[in-house]
Amino acid sequence: MAPRKKRTNDPEGMRRRVLDVAEGAFQARGYHASSLGDLMAAAGVTGGALHHHFPTKKALALAVIEERVAAAVQKTWIDPMLAASSAREGVRAVFEAVAAELERQGYVRGCPLNNLAHELSLADDEFRLALAKIFAGWRRAIADKIRADQQDGGEGGTDPDRFAALAVAAYSGAMSMAKTSQDAGVLRECLRGLESVHPSSGGLAMRRRRRVLLR
Amino acid sequence: MAPRKKRTNDPEGMRRRVLDVAEGAFQARGYHASSLGDLMAAAGVTGGALHHHFPTKKALALAVIEERVAAAVQKTWIDPMLAASSAREGVRAVFEAVAAELERQGYVRGCPLNNLAHELSLADDEFRLALAKIFAGWRRAIADKIRADQQDGGEGGTDPDRFAALAVAAYSGAMSMAKTSQDAGVLRECLRGLESVHPSSGGLAMRRRRRVLLR
DNA sequence: TTATAAACAGACCGGTTGTCCTGTTTTGTC
């Protein structure tokens, strides 16, 4: 009786559990509002174990950013973009999918990347750089897709980097508003607006087209 | 000699000084990262005085949101929009002005509204509502300007609410990226993208135009 | 087995945080 407690070392599992809890807490409450005590309790982890895997709170946040936030962007945006038949179709699909998912769960927690970016970018350069890297990869994926479309004969005069920047900005801003109003509708509104983006006048697109025509 | 210290009650001035400091600190470091001790020291205010004007930290933040953040949006966006010759020109002017200002000061602190919205929207419903109200007024100002343009014969098939949502989202998201990369250039990229928004196909615009043509 | 390091437990500590409370001074009113 009184079965002796048996401990089983599972470093990877413990690390994963901590990251799971931290990812959720940072997303829902933010970095500063999440205490290590809360995380320890939620993950069922002692202080010694937590400190063993993540010496400081900053190290934990950095791991969340580099492993979890980056992965979330990859899964939500980059993978669907690679799989899409075109850049525009990919953007549309992601907006729709996210809006539908938010409406299904009836609650908007916001974009993980943007949430942390706002709170941590000015606090620490290491945070800022890690976050900026994810933004850059996100934009690059969209721009590359536009370029691929153009090699296939589509997307005539659209400037890839410009469209990518606008798509990411529109999504980020729309999520910000959706979070504040707790209503995913604005995502769809912004998508409709995005779909009206065409290189019809001015800018680099015009210049490019002209050059081609003069040849 | 030893001139007796004379105190002069100046409730409004003291309140203003506290709000000034709090506005700056919340913007630069965020709500949770700004302690009342820091604010008191920076404003040269004692605990008693602070507590007299703002019973809790939350009350202070609410005042910052309702008085300062709302005023900032009014000054930066709504007033220029009202003064502009058209909605598109107004949006362009604001983007350019903000980008130029950021480049002048060589530092991007981000959008006050978005900064606080991300940190506080999920923390407290009172915060969230106050912030949502400012977002709504911002979008309404732009949409109203589009409607005014349409009454003057311009902006044919542009959907006012849709364009307004996209403009606000693009600005918010662009500022988010600018803050993270500490580079205002993305603001200009997004502006160029926004300028390519025309009601040329799909959506309500298409339906409207078709209806006109069929008459 | 034995040595060796990694993995984990849990108490501990100095510093900070937001708030409250008791006084004192100033201001307005009769």
Added chain:
DNA sequence: GACAAAACAGGACAACCGGTCTGTTTATAA
């Protein structure tokens, strides 16, 4: 001038935070 209320000063405090420290248990390799 008397008096009440507002404005302000400043200390006290309990809760909490992040980090450190020491000690124990588990896994690994010789």
